[in-house]
Amino acid sequence: MSARSHGWVMDGNNRQEDMFVRSSVTALAILLASSVLANAQSPTRIEQFRAWGAYSYKSNGGTVCYVLSVPTAKEPASVNHGDIFFVVSQRPGQNISYEPQAMMGYPMKGDSKVNVTIDNKNFVLFVKDSSAWVENAAEEPALVAAMRGGSTMTVKATSARGTATSYTYSLSGISAALQKIQNCN
Numbered sequence: 001m002s003a004r005s006h007g008w009v010m011d012g013n014n015r016q017e018d019m020f021v022r023s024s025v026t027a028l029a030i031l032l033a034s035s036v037l038a039n040a041q042s043p044t045r046i047e048q049f050r051a052w053g054a055y056s057y058k059s060n061g062g063t064v065c066y067v068l069s070v071p072t073a074k075e076p077a078s079v080n081h082g083d084i085f086f087v088v089s090q091r092p093g094q095n096i097s098y099e100p101q102a103m104m105g106y107p108m109k110g111d112s113k114v115n116v117t118i119d120n121k122n123f124v125l126f127v128k129d130s131s132a133w134v135e136n137a138a139e140e141p142a143l144v145a146a147m148r149g150g151s152t153m154t155v156k157a158t159s160a161r162g163t164a165t166s167y168t169y170s171l172s173g174i175s176a177a178l179q180k181i182q183n184c185n
Contacts, residue, residue, distance in 0.1 A: 050173030
């Protein structure tokens with residue numbers, strides 16, 4: 001049986017990324033189901049699009065759909081980062097469309113900001129515990145558009161201990177994943 005029949009790409013880098021993404025995406029689905037989404041049903045994986053997975057779950061009588069990815073690089077390499085994700089969610093019944101969120105595996109410094117950079121475009125996120133959201137909600141569509149048009153995204157944060165961290169994400173597959181959840185219901 002060939003590697004291709006298992007959905008693996010023969011290119012060594014892509015194969016490794018695919019396997020890493022699949023295991024990390026599964027870990028996030030479990031994490032979200034057990035903590036953030038305590039009152040929701042378990043997430044259902046809709047489809048994987050290269051570095052981005054599309055998911056949905058039922059919560060409070062409505063459906064929430066989201067796409068997520070894990071970083072391809074974490075700095076500094078000498079620290080335990082925990083589980084790190086970038087999520088873009090959509091809640092049609094609540095008129096929330098494409099809400100980006102950075103989820104860290106550690107608490108962040110309370111008065112800090114998270115900086116997201118895509119092709120020299122910078123976006124500032126505010127911090128609450130181990131998550132961060134776009135500071136100015138009017139900029140959410142611009143961040144999502146930059147993600148769709150970019151190839152890599154860098155997310156920089158500061159932990160509660162004061163450690164400066166940096167994460168690199170592949171944006172390969174983000175457009176297809178967002179398209180898949182566009183008509184979330």
